[in-house]
Amino acid sequence: MKIRWLGHASFLLESQSGTRIVTDPFDGSVGYRIPKIEADIVTVSHDHYDHNYVEGVQGDPEVVKTAGEFNISGVGIKSIPAFHDEVKGAKRGPNLIFVFEIDGLRICHVGDLGHLLSKAQEEQIGRPDVLLIPVGGTFTLDAEGAAEMVNQLSPRMVIPMHFKTPAVSMPIDSVDNFLEKVGGGERMESTTIEVTPETLGEKMRVVVLNYE
Numbered sequence: 001m002k003i004r005w006l007g008h009a010s011f012l013l014e015s016q017s018g019t020r021i022v023t024d025p026f027d028g029s030v031g032y033r034i035p036k037i038e039a040d041i042v043t044v045s046h047d048h049y050d051h052n053y054v055e056g057v058q059g060d061p062e063v064v065k066t067a068g069e070f071n072i073s074g075v076g077i078k079s080i081p082a083f084h085d086e087v088k089g090a091k092r093g094p095n096l097i098f099v100f101e102i103d104g105l106r107i108c109h110v111g112d113l114g115h116l117l118s119k120a121q122e123e124q125i126g127r128p129d130v131l132l133i134p135v136g137g138t139f140t141l142d143a144e145g146a147a148e149m150v151n152q153l154s155p156r157m158v159i160p161m162h163f164k165t166p167a168v169s170m171p172i173d174s175v176d177n178f179l180e181k182v183g184g185g186e187r188m189e190s191t192t193i194e195v196t197p198e199t200l201g202e203k204m205r206v207v208v209l210n211y212e
């Protein structure tokens with residue numbers, strides 16, 4: 001499967017059979033260019049403008065924005081209730097964690113998670129092959145919290161998201177602090193990485209994708 005970072009918390013996940021999933025699409029005020037992408041499925045972790053711009057996705061996608069288990073176009077999707085902050089949503093409301101089963105891989109996108117996982121949430125997620133995790137702080141887990149969560153889940157690959165770049169004016173941190181906490185990572189020139197069960201080793205990789 002292919003994972004393409006569109007910016008912020010938005011990714012295009014594409015299966016070998018061609019099913020296309022867009023996570024947390026953003027509107028133009030975030031700073032990234034809105035991609036012209038057609039999708040079969042759109043997932044929305046919470047109803048904030050920088051994560052729920054479903055109308056910006058082309059085609060006639062099925063939208064998943066509630067907790068539950070789904071099978072759409074051959075992709076298994078589990079959405080797990082969580083919170084956008086450390087006080088059970090009192091500050092910023094609810095958030096969904098998504099687990100995708102694609103091409104024999106488990107991909108976990110935690111949305112704008114603002115707290116560490118409970119044991120029950122850890123069990124529901126299982127061990128991800130790829131973890132897509134916010135690291136910028138202020139509105140989500142910060143570098144330290146994200147590093148702790150990586151230790152909770154022991155993913156085989158970590159792709160950070162929701163951090164400060166030249167395109168973003170939000171008061172969030174860059175990816176640098178997170179990389180320092182986890183012992184470094186690979187900065188890719190490309191927006192996209194191809195992942196298979198065979199190419200993922202047991203040693204965790206941290207990969208920072210580029211954006212357009």
